[in-house]
Amino acid sequence: MAASLIPPRPTLPALREAAAGCQACPLWKRATQTVFGEGAVRAPLMLVGEQPGNDEDLAGHPFVGPAGKLLDGALEEAGIDRREAYVTNIVKHFKWEPRGKRRIHAKPDLVEITACLPWLQAEIDVVKPVVLVCLGATAAQALLGRDFRVTRQRGQFVPSSLAPRVTATVHPSSILRAPDDEARRAERALFVADLKKVAQALSAA
Ligand code: SF4
Secondary structure, three states: OHHHHOOOOOOHHHHHHHHOOOOOOHHHHHOOOOOOOEOOOOOOEEEEEOOOOHHHHHHOOOOOOHHHHHHHHHHHHHOOOHHHEEEEEOOOOOOEEEEOOEEEEOOOOHHHHHHHHHHHHHHHHHHOOOEEEEEOHHHHHHHHOOOOOHHHHOOOEEOOOOOOEEEEEOOHHHHHOOOOHHHHHHHHHHHHHHHHHHHHHHHHO
C-alpha cells in the first residue's frame, strides 16, 4: 500500500514527489513514470479516471492524449472552465500489454487499485473538491462500490464521504471506441449532458 509513503501534512508538490518513487504495486516496473494528478490546489472540481494511457505515460501528465482532448472539448461545451478541474486517476502508473510494437491498455486489478488508492485519498484531502466526478466504471466502482453501474447511474449524484457532490459518467476513451461517427456523436452528447449537470452543481455550490 502507498499509505506509508504519504508525507505528514501533505501538499500537492510533496505528494507528487513522494508518488514519483512509489513501488507499492508491480505497475511501476513497466511504466515510464508515475503520472500524478494535476490542477489547482483548491480546484472545486475533481475528475477521476482509471489510469494514465500511453501518451500520458510518456508525457508524465494526465489526460493529454486523445481522450484528454475530447474531455477538454466536452468540458468547454458544458460551460466548465478547465482551470476549475483537478484531473487525476485511480491508478498512477500505466498498465499495458504488448501488441506488436504497440502498448495496449490493460485494466488494473483490485490489488493494484487498492494499493494505489491512498494517493487519490491524499489528493482529495488536499484539494477538497466540491464536486467529484468518476470517469468510467473502474473509477466509479473503486470509489462508489462494486454494485455501481455507470450505464444505469451515470449523471446521478450519490451520497459519498468523498465530496459534497459526487457523480459518475463514462470515461472519454469509451466515446473514442464507439463503432462509428454517429454512435460517437451520440455518446459525446450524453457525456456533455452529464457534464452540464456537473456545471449546475458547481454553480450551486
Ligand atoms: S500504480 Fe500506484 S501503487 Fe502501484 S506503483 Fe504506481 S503509484 Fe504505486
